[in-house]
Amino acid sequence: MSDIVLEIKNLTRRFGAFTAVDALTLSVNAGEVFGLLGSNGAGKTTTIKMLTTLLPPSAGEARVAGFSITTQAVGVRRAIGYVPQAVSVDGSLTGYENLLIFAKLYDLPHREQQARIAEALEFMNLTADAKRLVAEYSGGMVRRLEIAQSTLHRPKVLFLDEPTVGLDPIARDAVWKHLINMRANYGTTLFFTTHYLEEAESHCDRMAIMHLGKVAALGTSAKNSRLRLAAATH
Amino acid sequence: MTATFIHPLTGFIEKTFVITEFELRKLRHDFTELITRALQPALWLLIFGQVFARSGAMHTGNIPYLDFIAPGILAQSVLFVAIFYGINVIWERDLGIVQKFLASPTPRAALVLGKGLSAGIRSLSQMVIVYGLSLLLGVKLNWNPLALLNVLVIVILAATLFGTFSLIIACIVKTRERFMGVGQVLTMPLFFASNAIYPTTIMPGWLKTISHLNPLTYVVDALRTSMLAGSPSTFGPSLDYAVILLTTTILVFIGARLYPRLAS
Ligand SMILES: Nc1ncnc2c1ncn2[C@@H]1O[C@H](COP(=O)(O)OP(=O)(O)OP(=O)(O)O)[C@@H](O)[C@H]1O
Ligand SMILES: [Mg+2]
Secondary structure, eight states, X not given: OOOEEEEEEEEEEEETTEXXXXXXXXXXXXXXXXXXXXXXXXXXXXHHHHHTTXXXXXXXXXXXXXXXXXXXXXXXXXXXXXXOSSOOSOTTSBHHHHHHHHHHHXXXXXXXXXXXXXXXXXXXXXXXXXXXXXXXXXXXXXXXXXXXXXXXXXXXXXXXXXXXXXXXXXHHHHHHHHHHHHHHHHOOEXXXXXXXXXXXXXXXXXXXXXXXXXXXEEESOTTSXXXXXXXXXX | OOOOXXXXXXXXXXXXXXXXXXXXXGGGGOHHHHHHHHHHHHHIIIIIIHHHHHHTOSOOTTSOHHHHHHHHXXXXXXXXXHHTTTHHHHHHHHTTHHHHHHTSSXXXXXXXXXXXHHHHHHTHHHHHHHHHHHHHTTOXXXXXXXXXXXXXXXXXXXXXXXXXXXXXXXXXHOSHHHHHHHHHHHHHHHHHTTTSSSOGGGSOHHHHHHHHHOHHHHHHHHHXXXXXXXXXXXXXXXXXXXXXXXXXXXXXXXXXXXXXXXXX
């Protein structure tokens, strides 16, 4: 049995009378690649926002790397990386500067900052473009920079909200290659959301299909017929 | 993990300067903004100031009217630039930038004060512009280095104050349209209910009371004393500084509480 790094119990979020996430219960093991699949409005982003301490839950609880999202938010924040659904790097800074500011905010030791940044740039294939303004980057480069930025401090869990949306198949493969490398090198747990069954199928260890705020199906592989059915009907 | 223990206060100060540093780095390509910002103080001093100075309508004691309003126009242009600073944060929220910072362990107060302080340093351009115009118009400026330093500090503090206020508005209204609306509604009353272009002594009682609750009045008072030779302070420099610093502290505190609302 591996260690549980993410433990979600009855996690609920209401917006007025509307329940966006409805008593979600899940656990994810350390080093796992876990996909949350669901159509628009299923509650994927709301779930990630609660797990990253951006949105307080209406009910329920979750522990990330052992820290409670409600009472130990700073501990959670130190242990995670987050790539939001929308673009999250700053176009008016260079790629290098976008990394440098996060190296400083996460208290990376001074001596290590430059080496870490150089390594991250190399790893994400961005070394040649490090000194360019991010406003000039392509969509694929932006996503790779975002992943570099959110993993600079070697988080235990990396949350990615639709990491490959809007990318062409080649850029998509490049992003996944880097993510899988990340897990192999640092044991990072990946928790990501997607609309695409094929993407979840080819990269996840396990996945959950979310519908109307609830887990409609959970399994190790989409070849599982119940999952197929759930994916087809939702 | 590699994080070492860092005292909360040192951490807070360090992170504030990190945020400020990178906010300022973003300005490198923004020369057009500098030019457009020079326009408003130029209009006020060259047109409004000259006309009213000629008419002799304002009684400003031994100080010529143009000299009297030069610090007022500096305060006003700092206010106008800083009060719209928060729009940047709405841009960053519409992307995912604010969310990413909020998911990091950076203290919320450092995110707010760091941005406020960068508004403060950005507004030093207004000091240069207003000093240049004043020189051109023959305003008798005080060139004592200590007085200059005092003006510099007040300008930074004032813009930090109004920049932080602007961030608070952004956290509450969350959209660009509403933000611009609120900003426009607030600037004129703040400006006119102050001692920027006329002394409070000529105001009706109710306006005078309001002007004494307006932080801009204390900013103008502090600037007027340091910028001009031989202009005594109405409230005294310590009260001016106390009001400005206390207001900023309260605003940073409120801003830190409201900032996470941008993520939801
Ligand atoms: N701040 C909010 N106020 C009110 N309703 C909200 C808010 N945020 C999300 N919702 C609602 O909650 C539901 C779930 O939204 P969420 O963004 O979590 O879906 P999602 O699965 O990420 O969808 P998508 O695939 O489109 O990104 C939606 O119906 C949405 O309208
Ligand atoms: Mg979403």
